[in-house]
Amino acid sequence: MTNCPICVNGHEPSQHSCIICSKFVHLHEQCSKSVDGEEEGSSEKRICLECDHRNVEIFTANCFESEKTAVVEKNEKQTVQQDDDKQSLKNFFHYEKVEDMKHGFCLICGKDESGNYKTKIPMKASNTTGLKSHLQRHHRKQYEKLFPLETSRKKSSNTKLQSTLDRFSIVSENKCTTERRIVTWVCFKNLPKSFFDDRETQNFFAFFNKNIPVPSKNQANIMIKEEFKKMQKNVKNLLEKNKSKFAFTIDAWSGKTRKSYYGVTVHYIDKNWTLNSFAIDFSPSKGKHSGLDIAHTFYEIAKFYNIHDKIAGITVDNAAANIKFTSELSKILKNDKIDFDPDDQHFRCLAHVLNLSVQDILKLMEVECYDGENCSDEEEEEEEEEEEKEEEVDDDDDLDNIPDYEIEDFESKQKFISNVVNKIRKLLKKIRNSEKISLRLEACCKVFDIKYKVPLSDSKTRWNSTFDMLNNAYQMKDALDQLCKTYDTLTCVEPSEWILVGRLLEFLGDYKRVSERISGEKYVTLPGAVIAFNCLLDRLEKKSFELDEQEHLNEIDRILILAFQKGRDKLINHYQKCNWIYCISLILDPRSKAIGLQKTGWSRELHDETLDKFKSVFKIYYDKYFIDDCTEEPALKKCRKSEEDLDFDILFVKPKKSIVWMNEINKYLEDPRPDSDTDILLWWKLHANEYPIIARMARDILCIPATSVPAERLFSEASLVLTKTRCSLKDDSLRELICINRWMRSNNREEICEIK
Template sequence: MVGTSDTEMLALEAPPTTSRRRRKRSLVWEHFTIETISDGCTKACCKQCKQTFAYSTGKKIAGTSHLKRHITVGSCSKLRQEKKQLALLTASKTGLNSTEPPKRRYRWRSTLNFDQDRSRADLARMIIMQEYPLHMVEHSAFKAFIQGLQPEFKMPDHAAIESEILGIYQKEKQNLMQLFSTNPGRVCLSIALYTTTQTLGYVCVTGHFVDNDWKLHSRVLNFSMVSSAHSENALSEVIGLSLSDWNMKSKLFTITLDNNCSSHDIYSANLRDHLSNKDMLMLKGQLFVVRCYAHILNVVAQDVIASIHGIVYNIRESLKYIKASLANEERFSEIVQQLEIPCTRTLTLDVQTHWDTTYLMLVAALEFRHAFAYLETCDPHYNESPSPDDWKKLEIVCTYLKLLYDSANVVVGTADPTANIYFQEAWKIQLDLSHATVSEDSLVSSIAKEMHEKFDKYWKDCSLVLAIAVVMDPRFKMKFVEFAFSKIYGDADGVKYTKMVDDGIHGLYDEYAAQPVQLTQVYTEQQMDTDNGVANIDTSHMITTDATVDAMPTPSDAIIESNGEVPADAATATTGGNEPAGSTLAAGDGLMDFDIYISEISVNQQTKSELDQYLEESLVPRIPAFDILNWWRLNSLKYPVLSKMAQDVLAIPMLTVPASSIFSIGSGSRMIDEYRSSLQPDIVEALFCSRDWLQYVPMSEAPSTAVLKLEL
C-alpha cells in the first residue's frame, strides 16, 4: 500500500482484540458464583456454605478441580447435611435405618438380534455332539422349553433337522479335505466294524497322519453300511470307495485291521483295482496290513480267563455271598483280622465285558485266599472257595495276565500314542511267553503255550512294522532291535532277524529318497560381494521348496560373476569337477599331485545317507517327558528325507479303537443302538462323522452387543 508506514502495516495485520470471555460449561458453576475481590483478582464462592476459593489472579486461572472436590467428597457442610436428610427420608420409606446414600444399580440390557438360521444350526450341532434323537424337535416339552427361552424361534421338524445335519456334514467334510490337501505326507487307515440288532454291518474308516506342524491327527473318513462286514469283498469295496472319495489313492501307506479280518479281504480284486499301480504301496506292500494291538491283547486275555472259567465263577459267587448281607461282611472282616491278612486291595465284582476288572478281581482274591478257605470251614452256607490247586493255577494265570494288563496301561497312559511305543511292549510279552512255554513246570508251560500261540502269530505278522517304528525313535534306533531279537531268538538267529529289519528300513528309505522332495525355504542368507561381484549363497538352512534335491545348486554353481562368467580366483574350484569345490591349489609348492589324489578320493568316496548318519549317531537319553514328534520337528532340517519317512511311520495306528477302549473291545465289533440303526445310512454316516469332526472345531460364540444401563 503506497504511503503506509511499517507501524501502520503492523497495526493493520494484527488481529482485533476482544474482552469477551468463553462461556463457562463446567457443572461446578451450578454450585459456585464468581466474586471480584480487586482488579484482576476473583474468587469462587459456594452457594451453599458461602466458603470462598481462589479462582484467578491477573491472567492466571486456578481451574475448577478444587471446586469439584468441595462438592463431591463432602467438604461442603450444607451438601453433606442435605445428603443425610435424603438418606433418612429414604430409610423411613423403606423401613431401613441406614444413613448411607442409595447405591447405583447397573442393569444389562441385551440388544442382540435373534438369528433363526444360527439357532437352528446350533440345535443341529447339539443333537450331533450329544447323540440326541432327531425327533426330539417334535417333543412337546422340548418345544415349550424353547418357546419360553425364545418365542421367535421356529422349531424345525424332523425332515428339516436332517437337512441341517447333512449341511453341517458337507461343510465339515470340505474343511477336512482342505486339511488333507495341504498335508504332503501319506495317510494311514484303520478299520473298525460295527453291528446292529438287525444283523446289518457298518465299516468305519479312519485316517491318521502327522501334519506339517508335527501334530498327530485321526479323523473318521467314512461310516458305510454293508450287508456283511466280514464278507469277502466288503472291506476292500469300502476302502476303495473311501480312497476315491477323499482323493488319496496315491497317498495310502498302511491299513490297520483287527485280527478277525483276513488279509485276503484287503487284497481282493476290488481294492487291487484301486491300487493297480504297484508303486502306490511302499516296500512292495510289506507294511501294508497292520494288526490291532488292542485286539490281540483282548483275545489272549479273554482266552486265558476262559480257560479257568470254573475258578472265576467260584470267586464271583464268593464275593456275591460275602456282600449279600452285613453279617457276612462283618464275619469275613473278622476272619481277615484274625489271620492278619494285609489289606492292600479291595474285593470288588468285575464287569465281565472289561477283562481288566476281571484281572483286578482275581488278583485281589488271591490275597484273601486263606480267608475264603477259613470261611468255608466255619460257615455251613458257604462252599464256593477254590481248591489249593485252583489257587495255584490262578496265581500263574494272573502272573501272565499282568503282562497284558501292564502293556495296555502303557498305551492308555500315553497321550496321542505314536507307533514307536508298541515294539517294546509287544517284545516283552513275546519274550516272557516264549520262555514260559519251555518251563519245567507243566502247569506254567501249558498256560503259557495257550497264550503264546495266538500272540506269536501277531508278532510274526507285525514285528517288522513295529521294529521299523522303534528305529525311528532316537532313543532306541537299531541298537534296541539288535538287543531285543538276540533275547528272543538267540545270537545266531537274532542276527538274521535284525538284518531283515535293517534291509526293510533301508529299502523304505531308498523309496523316500527316490521321490522328488519339495523344498521349503526356512532361512536363506545371500550376501553380495560388491568388490568382485560374487554372490555367496548359504544353502545350509534350505529344505524343500518347489524343486527337487537334484536341482539344488552345488557350491561351484553358487560362485559366479554377475555376467555369468567364472571369476579368476575361483577357477580352481570349477575345473571340470576334478578338484574339490572351494579348494585353492597353491602354485609352486610341489603338491599338485597330492591335490589331485585328494580330489579323486572325494569323487569316488560314497557319502553316507541321512539314514546311516542317523543310525550311527549316539542315542538320545531316555527321559519321561520325551516328545518324539517334537524331536523330529526340530531335526527335520538335518534329515529332510528321513523326517518325511518318520512322519509317515510314526502315524501308523496300531489300534483300531481309542486307547481308552483297549480293555473292552469284545470280539472286535461294536454295537449301534436300535434308534441309530433305524435311520437312513446317509444320516447315520453324517451323524457319526460330524460328531468326530466337530470335536476339533472350537465352539463359536455370538458376538456380544449388550449395553450397560445405569439406574440411579
C-alpha cells in the same frame, strides 16, 4: 445430660470406641442395638459415621460442623424418599402398628381363610426396604411399574457383572452359527432328533432367549445333513493340505438291527509334528463282509477324500477276510497306477493277537468266561465274530508229551483251576445281588483297611473282564474271607486257592499292561508295540523256565508251563506274519534306533536284515526328495589333450548322490540317543532339519497305529446312538451322527467343526 442422635431423648449416654477410627461415640445404651444391629453385650464393636461404614447416621464427639450439616441434609433426603416410597407403596400395602412396631401387609398376597393377611413385613423406623424387596421378589410386574428407573439401572449393571449370561441376551446374526451349535450339541450328547419337539424343552430355551430357533424333528434332520456336508468338506480340505502319508484302521460292526457297518479312521502327523486321529466314515456294508466288499468300500472312502494315493498302512484285525481285502485293494489301486504292497502295508492288530493268546491260555486251564445273564445278544454276536477272525485251527497236541498214566491227574488239576475261578465268580454274584451282603463287605473292608471295590462280573467276549473280576476279589480277599465266615450261604475260598489266583493274575497282568500300552490313539504306538511284545515273550519264556527248574513240580505247575508255552506259540505264530515296517519303526524311534534291535531276542536275529531294509526304504525316499543344488562336475572343466594326461580337476569334483546318501543314516545312528521319557514327535520336530530324509520317513511311518482299537471305539459310540429306542435310524443318519460326534471329540475339532 446429652441428647441421643437416635431417639433424640435426653439420657445419660454411654461412651464407646469405634473399631475403625478409634473415636468415641456417645449413644443412649438402649438405642445401641438399633445403630449397629449387634446384640447387647458386644458394644465394643461400634461403628461411626466418620468411617462411612454400614451407613450408620450417628454423630461423634469430633465431627465437624460441615459434616453434621451434610449428614442432616442426607437424612432429610432419605426421609423425603421414604415418604415418597410409602406413598407409592400404599397401593400395594396396608400399614398397621403391631406390638409397638409398624408393619406392612401385602394387599396383592391377600388374606387367608381366617381373614388374616398372608404376608406381614416389619418396618423398623418406618423403613420401606423390606416392602420393596417383597415386591421385587414376588410381584415383579408391579415392582417394575412402580420403580422403572431402578429396574433399568439394575438390568444394565447385571449385564456388565454377569458376563456368563451375555450369550443368552445376544442373538447371533449368523444363522449358520446357531444351526452349527445346535447340530454339534445334539450329536455330541447323542440326543434324539426329536429332542426339541416337546413343549417343556421349548419353554426351557425360550426362558433364556425367545429368539433362539428351536427345530422340529424334520428341521433337525435337515440341519444335521447340511452341517455334516460342510464339516465333511472341512475334513477333505484338512487332509488335502497335509503333505505326509496317512494310516488307516478299519473294522466291521453289527448293531441291534443285524446290519453291518465299517468304521474307518485316519491317522497322520502334520507339519507341526502332531499326531492327528479321527473318524472319516461309518459306512454300511452290503451284507457280504467279504474282502472284496471291504476293498471297494475303503477305496471309495479314500478316493472321496483324495488320499487314496498316500496310504502308509492299514491296521486291521486278524480275520481271514482282511488278507483278501489288502490283496484286492492292491489290484484296485494298481488300475489307478498307485503302488500298494499287500504285505508291507498290511498291519495286524496286535491287541487282537494278545486276545487270541490269552484265550488259548484260559482254554487250556478250562477257565472260560461267564456265560450268564450279563451277556447280551450283542456280546454273543461279537463272540461269533471273534471266532471267525481266528485264521488257523488250533492243534490238539497239548497233551502229546504227557504220559498216558498222568493224563487223568492232569485233567483233574485242570478242573481244580476252573473250579477256583467259578467259585469266586459265584461268590461275587451273590454279593452283587444282595444289598445287605454288599454293605457288610464294605464294612469288612474298613476293618481290614482295604479299599472297597464293587464286585465285578466277567464277559465271555472280553478276557480282561475275567482279569478285572479276579483282581478286585484278590485285593479284597481278607474281607471276603471274613464275610464268608459271617454268612453260611457263602462259600469260602481256601488259602491255596487264593495263591493260585495270585499266580493267574501275575501273568494276566502282563498281558493287560501291554494291551493298554499299545492301544493308545494320541501317541505313537508302533515302535513301542515291538518292544512290549518282545518283553512279553521274554517274560513267558522266563516263567516257563523257572517253573520247569523247580525240584518238586506239581500238576498245577505243569498246567501253567503248558499254558505259558501255548500263549507264547500263539504270539510267535502271529509275530512271524508282521512286516518289516515294525522293525523300521523301532529304528525311527530316536530312543532306541538300531540298538533297540539288539535288546530283544526276536529282533536280535533280524538286526542286519532290518538295517538293510531300512537303508533300502531310505534310498527310495532319498531319490524322491533329495534336491541337488549343485552340479556334480566342476564349474569350468578344462579339456585334456589326451586320455593319458593326468586329470587334476577330479580332486575338486563334488561327490555324487550315490556316495553321500549314507551320510545321514550314519550320523543318525551314531548320534547319542535321548532319554527313555522323551516325546518322540517333539524330538523329531526339533531335529527334522538335521535329518531331513529320515524325518520324512518318520512322519509317514510313525503315524501307523499298532492296533485297530481306534476303529473299535467308533462302535462304542454307535451302540449309544443305535439303541433299542432308535432302531429305525437310517444308514445316512447313523453315519452323520457318529462322524460329527467323533469330530467334536477330536483334536481337530476347531478346523472341522469350526467350534473352539
